[in-house]
Amino acid sequence: MNPNRPRRPLTLRDVSLASGVSEMTVSRVLRNRGDVSPATREKVQTAARALGYVPNKIAGGLASQRVNLVAVVIPSLSNLVFPEVLGGISAELDDTGLQPVIGVTHYGPAREEAVLYDMLSWRPSGVILAGLEHSRASRAMLEAAGIPVVEIMDIDGDPIDTAVGISHDRAGVEMAGHILSAGYRRIGFIGTHMPEDHRARKRLAGFERALNAAGVPLAAREYYQGGSSLGKGRELTERILAREPDLDFLYFSNDLIGAGGLIWAREQGIDIPGRLGLAGFNGVDLLDGLPIRLATTDARRLEIGRRAARIVAGKDARPDGGVIALAPTFLPGDTIRVAG
């Protein structure tokens, strides 16, 4: 409980008065810009600290036409994978003086548009956003912003400026290859029913195409609404196997529901990976201590975040063609037979 909460925020002028140095020189000291004599510097710093002066970046940004903010726009914070991307971004931004500002779209294109509008109105020095699918207005805003725009996670599409990610289509194709060469033939898919989750959609498309090419069409599919959880994975696995008991493999659209399915199948005493194989997607290390490891694809989230941040920060140049393609990495775990 503080007795006197104050009246007026301090300005440069207050520091100038207190130190007997011009506002301009105070400003120089506080930003480490230009040459200032050690004596003056000392005087200013002492005064600023004593007053508890905090610079006003609103005014500074207006005057300098530069703002050390990077807008980061992601679909969700509860999805586990996005905080990890943020980790990569934030780690790489740390030594640049740039600060990430996070906006969440809840997978809604209209919401994304609103968030972008809001963030661009702060004139950030760059934008990092998830995915390649945006409303026309969003694209237009980003193109008109005149700042680096990095679209992350996905590279199957046409980037506005630069894209950093993996091909989810390829991830699906490769997973199909591993499953087929392990000898599984009655394959089911369990995924979320979100038309706006383009990456899951592309994965499934690649997966199915590869299966079809091998003459092994997808035998069953089960969709769910809403967020992913272990419980949802259990439930859906039970349901799909009740309907199609002879499935010998289940491909889940993410690790969390995959792990749920795995736990359920083990409780049922199903032989894994012999009788039934399982695979998820993402490579979340949260699940590492489970009794057996789920096969999955590492989506390279951390590195995606880092590379995107490096481009926005100007540490890396924008690549020719504007696309940085990372390779999705298959992690066999213990839930898929060793190919033979």
Add this chain to the structure above:
Amino acid sequence: MNPNRPRRPLTLRDVSLASGVSEMTVSRVLRNRGDVSPATREKVQTAARALGYVPNKIAGGLASQRVNLVAVVIPSLSNLVFPEVLGGISAELDDTGLQPVIGVTHYGPAREEAVLYDMLSWRPSGVILAGLEHSRASRAMLEAAGIPVVEIMDIDGDPIDTAVGISHDRAGVEMAGHILSAGYRRIGFIGTHMPEDHRARKRLAGFERALNAAGVPLAAREYYQGGSSLGKGRELTERILAREPDLDFLYFSNDLIGAGGLIWAREQGIDIPGRLGLAGFNGVDLLDGLPIRLATTDARRLEIGRRAARIVAGKDARPDGGVIALAPTFLPGDTIRVAG
């Protein structure tokens, strides 16, 4: 790949020229402020849209001395619990026009100070930050900022302005009570060794005090460094039981390592909750699909976020005394004997 990325951001003046309406009136239309005739409004909106004008909040904020930003400062994004608090904050802020800006401290007081300095320099209209322990300089900055400051998660201490949270001391005391009345007497504790995790520290203090008061001192303790994971929980559980095989209860400082311990103990064929009882802390619903539910305490994260946001947004008044105490809620799960 866009051919012509533009030169100069548009200003109100551009919209004014394009619509033949004064800058001031354009500004009114774009902010829905004051009375503007439908005809004029229409003209302005059309022009603004056609140009793709995005207002400059830097200039607006400077002119109006108000900024629709709320600084949210948390220790970590990978901890699962903080994204959930953010969810509550963001949900409650959604209809207020206020936007959260997130800063991460990695549990470092110096880092917190730097983040606060940076955020306050944007003159946000409020601050929400985790915990009651801050550096002197941080406290001074916050007190001098002259804006609502809500410290969340914890109420065991002296708030700067307002605190919303649970008493972690009480959570520890209550858990001790449940364990003791269930008849467990050889109790061990497994927790992180982070001097800066004040909430875990307070929980343990309350827990131990209550045990001692009952004449049942803590029989063993095991600490770990770094982040929490299922794997870490397994490892520590194995270690503490190797050292003290006759422990009949383990209290973990969070659900994730608790779940790891639970998985390990089941693999060993240990009778739970008969031979060994287990409890965690947080009430994370991520783990809901595990074979058996871990006993835990719901830390009321979502509501903490909501209440904090309501205060900053002015929807709720600051309470007398400045403290909103929510009750930590015991969730018995399946890993503690039914009291008898």
Add this chain to the structure above:
DNA sequence: CTGAAAGCGCTAACAA
């Protein structure tokens, strides 16, 4: 190395 003047793009306050 230091200071003075001008103005960033917008909005509060007032006038018409």
Add this chain to the structure above:
DNA sequence: TTGTTAGCGCTTTCAG
């Protein structure tokens, strides 16, 4: 209902 004027608190630019 609309327009005019004067800054918001800084930094750029240029002069000393």
